[in-house]
Amino acid sequence: MNAPATAPASSMPAITYNFAYLDEQTKRMIRRAILKAIAIPGYQVPFASREMPMPYGWGTGGVQVTAAILGADDVLKVIDQGSDDTTNAVAIRTFFETTAGVATTTRTQDATIIQTRHRIPEAELKAGQTIVFQVPIPEPLRFLEPRETETRRLHGLADYGLMQVKLYEDIARHGHIATTYAYPVKVEDRYVMDPSPIPKFDNPKMNDSPALQLFGAGREKRIYAIPPYTQVVSLDFEDHPFKVQAFKEPCALCGATGVYLDEVILDDKGGRMFVCSDTDHCATRQAEGHTGTMSAPYAAQPGPLTPSPSPARGEGGNPTGIPSPLVGEGGSRPSRETGEGFATGESGEAR
Amino acid sequence: MAVPAFAAPLAAGFADPVHDAQRSFAAVMRAMAEPGLAVPLASDLDPPAPLSREAAACALALLDYETPVFLDAALSAAPAVAAFLRFHTGAPVVDDPAAARFALIADGAALPDFGAFAQGEPDYPDRSATLIVQVQELGAGALVLAGPGIKGHRGFSAAPLPADLPARLAANRALYPLGIDLILTAQGPDGLGAVMGLPRSVKPVMED
């Protein structure tokens, strides 16, 4: 296990990598940044982000964090919008299988490290697990204040009035806080932090989690962290308390309620269903015998079903104009491609 | 990198530089994420005394040419320690504690005043020192902590350290988000030592 991993000669020239691709000096630099990030929860530590053999939109910040913490005995899970099977998730998982030779899994409970884009698994994370978030825009104040020196100063002073004003403008305009992704949180009553473009549905999972949460932004060169058992509060107002999205119906495949659902297009005649965004959670429930309204036609198939990635998954948005499954959100379901998306022309993925 | 001509042969670094560094870092990361918990740290290093193998493992995992390191009087008195660190990490050894990113402290009972070290800046609180402190014993105990990484309260013991450690931690916490971070190391039997994190975020829970 000491030998450098070697790329298959058939697919590319014989290149030898250091374990997990990054050189040791880069890993040390990232590791030091991670330790400071853990010591100052929610604070964005600058780091010297390296070029990775993938575009920035693919989560190079998260990949570098994972590469820096990964050990030979770790078991890695990679999800993209809840799914282990999208192009992005498969590419990153394959990257670490190739460069580090580590074991990988799709099962949340079996993973020691979970790298994610846009979701936190439904299964409660455990002590000892680490979840690594891919972050496109780490600075929650950026859209209010473009100057880095100024946002640093505001964080330094814990001056978050601008953010409160922005949320309150939402209320004035929409009657509720319209932000549904990357909904800002306050960590240990000190730093306002961008939780990455997860649905605000997942925000409560960050609070008091037994797992260590690490965040990497490659393009913006920032690392931040939430240690286990740390207070994470979604910003709100007394008269407009924070509320998570609710869904009108259970998962069509496993009947789960209280989970985050994705719309899956079944045919070109408007057929659709709403299923768990977390494919492992759905498959696990089906294996346990749970069923949903759409289970019957598939009953003859062996093994649990996972919804195959359709253009509606991972490609963002709600291009059909079909009403959102969300209630209490005014029907608005903004694109999930908030920044760190697939490169264009990536459809036809997941062969 | 200059090794005095009269020095004894340098002690070896990590036998498996990539994976030993990762394992050492993983223990330190867990320790910082769960303050006050004694996390096992295996090390087969044999560094020059009085540098312990656990502190040496932390140093080799974290230090390099970008991290000026300060050595306490006990470590400075043994030139082989600085030679070992320079050779294996490339870290510049500095006399001014305020210029150090890391400090190695062999004599925990003589723990220097935290104020001598970089505390970070309001806009960059990460620009602060990390102190790696050798002690004889680490474990659960009567010094009670709260804060991030701790479910409720956690009691720890570490010895020898100054009797006013809780007051020092409280003063360090009062500077938050500025302040220094502590990594305590203890030597165990057969290379099975331990590491414990006391980041600036910990709040000592005082009696009375």
Ligand SMILES: [Zn+2]
């Ligand atoms: Zn389901």
